[in-house]
Amino acid sequence: MNNDQELISRLRSPDSRDSAFRQLMTLYKERLYWHIRKIVISHDDTDDVLQNTFIKVYKNIDKFKGQSKLFSWMYRIATNEAITHLNKNAKRFQISSEEAQEQAINNLTSDVYFDGNEIQLKLQQAIATLPQKQQLVFNMKYFDNIKYKDMSGILETSEGALKASYHLAVKKIESYLTSD
């Protein structure tokens, strides 16, 4: 939190804003990248969303009240930007966002930036069958090890609901992986 406070005050000051912002990006770019990547699947889309996320953070730093952690706030922006991007893409091709995501997963086998094995691919396919929020919960818990407390701030959902959602997601994925 102390680190947070210092960074926030430097971000709010016009003189130190740019250097503070660069520091912020260096700190969080990888975590945000992988979080976004799990939602939009392709690297190029992730790159777009990541940049948009940081630009939004830069423009809105004065609106950050400090009620949550800086990272939670950025994570939330990244999540919203990623889902918006998914929906926009889907609309462009006149398909649902679920279909868009399914297509993106199916393209993974020919994706240069995917070197997963058969099981890893199947897991991605299983995750894509879950409702959007459940996918977020599963990814954030399973791959990112985010605490339910922090997840609650990011997804603005109670910890209890998140725990239930995660367990349900695991069951569905198990069922999918053992079905073929």
Add this chain to the structure above:
Amino acid sequence: MNKKFNITKTGFKAPENYFESVEDSVFSKIKSENSLKSVKGSGYKIPEGYLDTVEENILNKLNNETKVVSLFTRKNLVYISGMAAAILILFAIFIKNNNPLTEELDYQVVEAYILEQDINTYELASLLTDEELSDMTLEIMDDAFDEEDMEDYLLENVNIEDIIEQ
């Protein structure tokens, strides 16, 4: 750490050296957005006081313009009925001219036709019905014929023997 599916990584990977360029890419994007914002106006200018008078000008134009007229005005109806009448008249004339049977055919024309075509009295009689024949009266009998003219005609044109024999 509970890795239920024995998978710890997603399989996704980023391009080599990608993360090194993130900060610079973001800054250049912010700068280009800012430079666009800093361009004040398009460079176009409008005449002084133009915007003050534009509403009045438009309202004046609207008032002076002929309004949208309905197709069915009195004037249009007069024109249309006039045209319709002319067409009907033309039609009537055309049809009338095509009809060879008119009641009032000039008798002199008919007389000339009969004489020219050398139609004899028997042919003419065959065209008439019995009723018409009996109704027919020789109107010319009462006047016109002079006895002397009759006598001359008979002497010249008729063989007396033919009549006696009949």
